[in-house]
Each structure stands twice: as C-alpha cells, then as structure tokens.
Amino acid sequence: MTTKYYPIEILQIIQANYKQQQQYDDIVLKDQELTFETTILEWRDICDLVDTSKLWKYLNYYFRMTADEEAWMNILEPEDEKTLGDLCNFIAILAEKEIIRPIKLFGNYCTTAAIFKSLKGRLKNRGIDVPDLKPSSQLAPLVKKYNSVFIEEINQIDPMVLPPINYKTNWVYKWGLRSFITFLFLTILLICIKSNWAWYKGGVFLIGYGMTWLGGILKPKQASFRDIHTVADLVRRIKVNNPHYNAV
Known part of the structure; x- marks a missing residue:
C-alpha cells in the first residue's frame, strides 16, 4: 500500500542524507543549509x-520512479535557476x-515487525544481502559494509531517526588524502617555478591518490x-517517532 509524499518530506530526506554525508565524505561542504530555495x-x-x-538516473532509482530524461532535465536544468523546491514538488x-x-504476528498486530519487514525489503531492493538480517543484528557492521546505501534507505522510512554518524576513516584513506592534497599543491608550486623536484613530488601525489582510492574501498575504522x-x-526508535504507523 502506498500514498504520495509531501514536498517537505522529500526535502527532509535530502537534508537527512546530507547530514550523514558530511560526516563521512571529506569533499562535501560542511554545515550548509538546504532549503526549497x-x-x-x-x-x-x-x-x-x-x-x-x-x-x-540516480534520483529515478532512489525514489523508485520511472520518469524519462526529458522530464528530469526540465526540473534540473538550468541548474542555476531550478531549485530544490522544484525538485521536491516533482518527486512528490x-x-x-x-x-x-x-x-x-502470533495473533497480535505488531508495528515493529512491519517496520523491520519494510526495512528488509528496501535493502533487498538495493542489492543488499538480507537473509541473515535479524532484529538482534548489530548496526555498526552493516553501516560499515554498506555505508550510504544502508543509511539512505533508513532515511526514506524516517529521515529524522538517525543522529549524525560517528565515522572514522581507515588509516589508508586518511594518510592517502593528506598526501594527495599536500603534494598536489607542492607539485603545482614546483611546476610554476620550473623545479625538477616537481616530478618527484608528483609521484608522491599519485601514490596519495592511489591510497585515497583504495581507502575509499576498504571499510572505515568506525x-x-x-x-x-x-x-x-x-x-523501536522509528516506531516512537512515527505513532501513525500503529494504525491498523
């Protein structure tokens, strides 16, 4: 059984995804406000x-939509004029x-079982292996393994339920990123002054890039x-946040 979203609900999902993304993605801009404007x-x-x-294509997939490219481009372009308000109205x-x-369940109506079933179905649709997923399953290993995919599906059920993730990158990514950024600027500087050292620094820069790429594939430390x-x-927290789920 389905219904329609309100535009504010779509915005809340986008905001929730961003709230988590800025905890684990070093590239995103921090502490920005996403609004309809x-x-x-x-x-x-x-x-x-x-x-x-x-x-x-991603938005079509994420929100289980079948709109064609032309329809999406009319909403997304020109991107310096179109807003999240336009996007949220369209998706809604x-x-x-x-x-x-x-x-x-066993003769009684159970809200938590329904929420668990919904979550499991969503994860399965995103290609996550869920046969062994149980209520007693620890959340941290699942988030480590599936990262944003797992979080995004939770946010569709309840964008308010998750606090900011406690995220620590693995040492490969952390040191790779530091080397990448540091030696990128050094390489550019040395090229500008036509120093032969630029080639050596450039090599370290490439190593840093490789470590960053590899670290992004490996599981985070936390x-x-x-x-x-x-x-x-x-x-249980989703149930508390959404008392209307209790309606039979």
Missing part, C-alpha cells in the same frame, strides 16, 4: 553530486511513499550511531 547547482556543489546528466507528484501498517546499537534499537 537552494538551487540545483548549489546543492550539487554542497554535496559533491554528479552532473545532472547522471543525477537524474510522481514517487510513491510506502504506507507501513502493523502486521499480524561507523556507528549513538544509542542505536542493533536493528531492533533502530526499529
């Missing part, structure tokens, strides 16, 4: 998003929002949420 260009710049020619009209209702340790903790 934010332009698509500003949003892409803040969140380090792909070009609109690719972004529409076409996207379907799942209605979570208690399901009967990825957890304060006071939410298991899937059951998460489901």
Whole structure:
C-alpha cells in the first residue's frame, strides 16, 4: 500500500542524507543549509553530486520512479535557476511513499515487525544481502559494509531517526588524502617555478591518490550511531517517532 509524499518530506530526506554525508565524505561542504530555495547547482556543489546528466538516473532509482530524461532535465536544468523546491514538488507528484501498517504476528498486530519487514525489503531492493538480517543484528557492521546505501534507505522510512554518524576513516584513506592534497599543491608550486623536484613530488601525489582510492574501498575504522546499537534499537526508535504507523 502506498500514498504520495509531501514536498517537505522529500526535502527532509535530502537534508537527512546530507547530514550523514558530511560526516563521512571529506569533499562535501560542511554545515550548509538546504532549503526549497537552494538551487540545483548549489546543492550539487554542497554535496559533491554528479552532473545532472547522471543525477537524474540516480534520483529515478532512489525514489523508485520511472520518469524519462526529458522530464528530469526540465526540473534540473538550468541548474542555476531550478531549485530544490522544484525538485521536491516533482518527486512528490510522481514517487510513491510506502504506507507501513502493523502486521499480524502470533495473533497480535505488531508495528515493529512491519517496520523491520519494510526495512528488509528496501535493502533487498538495493542489492543488499538480507537473509541473515535479524532484529538482534548489530548496526555498526552493516553501516560499515554498506555505508550510504544502508543509511539512505533508513532515511526514506524516517529521515529524522538517525543522529549524525560517528565515522572514522581507515588509516589508508586518511594518510592517502593528506598526501594527495599536500603534494598536489607542492607539485603545482614546483611546476610554476620550473623545479625538477616537481616530478618527484608528483609521484608522491599519485601514490596519495592511489591510497585515497583504495581507502575509499576498504571499510572505515568506525561507523556507528549513538544509542542505536542493533536493528531492533533502530526499529523501536522509528516506531516512537512515527505513532501513525500503529494504525491498523
């Protein structure tokens, strides 16, 4: 069973994704405000998003929509004029929002079971292996393994439920990024003054780039949420935040 989103709900999902992204993505701009008035260009710049020619495909996929490229481009372009308000209105009209209702379990209606079932179904649709997912499953290993995909699906169920993620990168990524940035500027400087050392610094810069790429593939050192340790903790918090889910 589904219903329609309100535009504010779409904006809240976008804001929630950004709130988490700025904790684990060093490229995004920190502590910015995303509103209905934010332009698509500003949003892409803040969140380090792909070009609109690719972004529409992701949005189609994420919100389970089937709009064609022309329809999306009319909403996303020109990106210095179109706003998140335009985008949220468009998605709210076409996207379907799942209605979570208690399901009967051992003769009684259970809201937490319905929320768990919804979460499991969403993760499965995103290609996450869920057969062994249980309410007792620890959340941190799941977030470490699936990162933004896992978080984004939670945010669609309840964009207010997750506190900012406690995220620490692995040492490969951390030192790779430092080397990449430091030696990038040194290489540019040495090229400008025509120094032969530029080639050596450039080599270290490439090593730093490689470490950053590899570190991005490896699991982070830490990825957890304060006071939410298991899937059951998460489901219970979603239930508390959404009393309307209790309606049979």
